Amino acid sequence: MAGIDRMKTRIVWMIDSLGHGGAERLTLAILERLDRERFDLRVCALQERAGNPMAGEIERAGIPVDLLNIPNLRHPANLIKILRYLRQHQPALLHLQLEFSVILGSFAARLVGIPAVATLHTLDNPQERRAYWRYRLSLYALKHWCNVSIGVSESTRQHHLRDGKMSPHKIITLYNGIELSTFAERSPTFCQEKRRALGLRPEAVVAVTVAVLREPKGIQYMLQAMSQLREQYPNFQYLVVGDGEYGPTLRAQANSLHLGQSVIFAGQRKDIPEILSVCDFFVLPTLTEALPTVLMEAMAARKAIIASNVGGVPEMVEDGVNGRLLPPADVSALTAACSEMIQNPTQRERWGQTGRRICEEKFDIARQIQALETLYFSLIGSTQP
Template identity: 45%
Template sequence: MTERQSFFLMKYNIVWFIDGLGMGGAERLLVPFLRRLNESHFSIRVCAFQVKEGNPMGVQLRRLGVTVDLLPIPHLRAPTAIPRLVRYLGQHRAHLVHTQLEFANTLGTVAARLRRLPTVATLHTFDDVASPGKEARRIRLMWWVLRHGCRRIIAVSDGLRGYVEQTARLPSARCLTLYNGIDLTRFCRQPPAARLALRRAWGIPPRAPLAISVAVLREPKGIQYMLRALPHLLRSWPDLRYLVVGGGAHEGALRALAGELGVTERVIFAGIRHDIPDLLNMSDLFVHPTREDALPTVLMEAMAVGLPLVASRVGGVPEMVHEGENGLLVPAEDIPQLIAACHQILDNPALAQQMSTAGQQIAAAQFNIDRQAQKLAQIYHELLS
C-alpha cells in the first residue's frame, strides 16, 4: 500500500470547538456539515463551551453519530480553560481542530497550538471593534490569536474575508471564502396542495399574502423595521400576514411595538421552530431587514424553497441576493425603501415567479451543502497531508 493510499484509508479525528449549541446560523450549520464529514474520512467530535445537557442541537448531532461533549467555560479568563482543552485534545487523539465563534476561536486555537495541531477557524460575523468596551477587546484578542496561531481562516463570504484581511490584518495567504450550504433535499418547493394544508393548519386564508422572517430576535436583526412597514402595506393588502419565526431577548419589545402600531392581529410570533421548510413553503415573500449579516443561512433556505427576497444591502447579503434577479436589496433601516420593495414583489406575480425560479437556481449552484462539505474536507486533507 502506498503512502497516499494509506492516507485516504485512515480515519482522522477532528475536534470542533464551538461556543454553544443555540439556534443561530453558525450552530444550525453543524448538522448538515457534520452529517457529510462524518461519512467521509473523518471522525468528528463536537465540544461546546456554553450549553446545557439535553440541548436540541446536541441531541440532533448525537443521532447522526457525532460525539458531543459539554465542557463548561464561563469566560475567556477562566484559569483552567486552556489546560482543560489541551488535555481534551490529547485524550481524544485529535489530528486537527476546527473552531467556530469567538470563545472557541480564541481558546481552541491556543490549545491546538500548544498541542502542535493544525487549526481551522471559521468567522461568521462582521465584528465591530471601534468601541472601547470589553467585547471589542475580546474580538481584538481573537484576531491576534488567529493571526499568530491558525493555519486556515475561513470567512463565510467574500465581503467578510475582505473585512478581516483589512481590519484584523489577518494574512491573506491563510484566508479563504467558503460559503455555507444547506440540504437541498430538505429545503425544496412543495406542491400547492401541501402549501394549502399548511396554511389551513395555521389559520391563514389561501389567498392572503404571507411575508416571513426567520431570525434570532435581537435588535440588529431589524424585525422592528418590517413591523413599522406593515401598516403601510396593509393599506394595499388588508389580508397580509407577517410570520416572525425565532426567539430572543427582543421578542417582548417587538410584541409591544406590534401592539402600538395596531398590527397585532396581522403578526404571528411563532417562536423557535424546527419545521422551517414548511413555514417557508406556505409563505409568499421572505423579508430580511437586518442591519448586519455576513452570510445569512435563512436566505439560502428561502431561495431554495423558491421565495422572492427583500433584504438589507449589508455584509455578504449582496453575494446572495442578486438585485432584480432573485430579490431586491434595500438600505438597512430604510423603511420607505422596504415598503416599496415589498410592494414591487407583491404587486407583480410574474416578477415574483421569475425571482422564485432564479432563487432556486442560485441556491443549487452556490449553496449546495454536499459541494461545500467536499470543499471543507479538501481543506482538512491539505492540512493533514
C-alpha cells in the same frame, strides 16, 4: 486514552455553545455529511447555553458531544481544561467556531502541535469595551495561531483581512451550503392546510422572516412598514418565525401598532422548508450579516427576496434579478419593496426561480463538503484516497 480509530482521521469541532444560532445549525449540517469512512468526528462545546439544544441533534446524528461546562470563558485556567481535553482525545485537527473557541482553542492547538482551522461567521465591529478587546484578541489568534481561516463570504474575508491585517493566503472564502433537496415544492392541499395551522389566511399574500429575534435582525423596521402596508393591502400578512431575547419587544411593538392578525409570531420552528413553501416572499431587514443561511433556504424554496444591502447579502441577492436590495433601517424602502412584491406575482415567481438557480450554482452543501475535506487533508498532510 480515549478509544481512537487509527484507520480514520479524528477531527474535533470546538464551539462556544450549542444553542439555536446559525453557526450551531451549520455545525450539524456539515458534520452530518462529512465522510464517516475517513473521519472520526467529535464536537466540544465550551459552555452551556439555553440547555445546548443542538447537542441532542448532533448526538442523534451519531456524533459524540463533549460539554466542558466552563462557567467563565475569560478565566485563563480554562486553557488547562482544553489542553487536557485535546490530549485525551488526540485529534489530528481542530475546527473552531465562534470567538472564545477561536481564542482558547487555537492557542491550545498550537501548544499540542495540531493544525487549527477557524470559520468566521460574523462581521463584528464591536463598540462595547469588553467585546472590543475580545474581538481584537480573536483577530490576534486568527493571525498567529490558526493555520487557515474560512470566511463564509468574500465580504467576511475582506473584513478580517482589513481588521486583522492577516496574510491573504491564511484566509479563504468558502460559501456555506444547504441540502437543496429539502426544499421541494408542495401540493396545493398541503399549502392550504399548513397555512391554516399557522394562522394564515388561504388567500393572503404572505411575507416571512426566519431569524433569531435580536435587535440587529431589523424586524422592528418591518413592523413599522406593516403599519402602513396593512392599510393599503388588507390581505397582506407577515409571518415571523424564530425566538430570542428581542421577541417580547417585537410583540409589544406589534401590539402598540395595532397590527393584529396581519402579523403572526410563530416562535421557534423546525419545519422551515414547509413554512417557506406556503409563503410568497422572504424579507430579511437585517443591519449586519455575513452570509445568512435563511436566505439560501428561501432561495432554495424559490422565494423572491427583500433584504438589506449589507455584508455578504449582495453575494446572494442581485437587485432586480432575484429580489430587492435595500438600505438597512429604511422603513420607506421596505414599504415600497413589499408593495412591489404584492402587486407583481409574476415577477415574484420569476425572481424566485432565478434564486433557486443561483442557490444550485453557489450554495449546494455537497460542494462545500468536498472543499472542506480537501482542506482538512492538506493541513493534516494526508492524501485523499
